[in-house]
Amino acid sequence: MLSRHASVCKRYHVGCFNAGCTFFASRDRAASHATTCPQRLRPCKHGCGEVLVIAKHKEHHAICERRPVQCERGCGLPTTAGEVASGAHEEVCPLKQLPCDACGLLVKREALSRHVSVCPSAGELCRYGCSLRLPRALMGAHARECPAVGKSPAEWVEHAKAHPGVRWLLPAASPSPPRPAMFEIE
Numbered sequence: 001m002l003s004r005h006a007s008v009c010k011r012y013h014v015g016c017f018n019a020g021c022t023f024f025a026s027r028d029r030a031a032s033h034a035t036t037c038p039q040r041l042r043p044c045k046h047g048c049g050e051v052l053v054i055a056k057h058k059e060h061h062a063i064c065e066r067r068p069v070q071c072e073r074g075c076g077l078p079t080t081a082g083e084v085a086s087g088a089h090e091e092v093c094p095l096k097q098l099p100c101d102a103c104g105l106l107v108k109r110e111a112l113s114r115h116v117s118v119c120p121s122a123g124e125l126c127r128y129g130c131s132l133r134l135p136r137a138l139m140g141a142h143a144r145e146c147p148a149v150g151k152s153p154a155e156w157v158e159h160a161k162a163h164p165g166v167r168w169l170l171p172a173a174s175p176s177p178p179r180p181a182m183f184e185i186e
Contacts, residue, residue: 020053046080071095102135 014030016023021039023030034040042057044050046066061067065082072084073095083089090096094110103121116122120137127139129148143149 018053 012027013024014027015021016030016033016037016039018034018037018039018041021037023033023037025033038055039053041051042054044052044057044060044064044066046061046064046068048064048066050060050064052060065085066080069079069081069084071077071079071089071093073093075093075095077089077093079089094108096109097106098109098112099106100112100115100119100121102116102119102123105115105119107115118136121135123133124136124139126132126134126142126146126148128143128146129151130146132142132146134142
């Protein structure tokens with residue numbers, strides 16, 4: 001009978017069930033202590049998988065690889081300490097400087113494709129119709145010696161037949177000044 005009373009009595013003294021905690025009080029106070037005990041276990045809030053005593057969380061959060069950090073360049077992308085340490089953030093950071101393959105100029109990743117589209121050192125196929133690939137900056141000088149400049153539509157058709165890997169787009173007939181032929185590689 002006494003043991004049954006002890007199992008339900010709110011004044012019966014019990015200890016905290018969390019390892020390392022020395023709290024000992026009546027059952028009703030022990031119930032409220034269980035939610036605030038500094039020795040209770042909780043998983044890391046960053047999702048790294050560590051389960052720690054509440055008292056150790058602050059220490060762990062300072063070194064957790066999944067903790068959020070700011071990019072040193074200030075790009076604003078969400079990243080973690082582990083991604084920064086491993087170099088994974090470097091592979092996606094829009095503010096990282098990358099060299100242009102054509103001229104070597106260092107350009108932010110977010111602006112590199114725009115730079116390449118206007119870079120004078122970037123190569124492009126002759127816009128007048130021959131199959132030569134040359135830097136954009138030399139295209140004007142090339143126009144003076146390009147064998148495709150000044151071809152008639154019939155000559156373009158013959159030239160296109162001789163170069164089947166190139167799709168030719170003849171200049172549009174319009175009252176505006178003549179434009180050079182455009183093409184695309186298939």
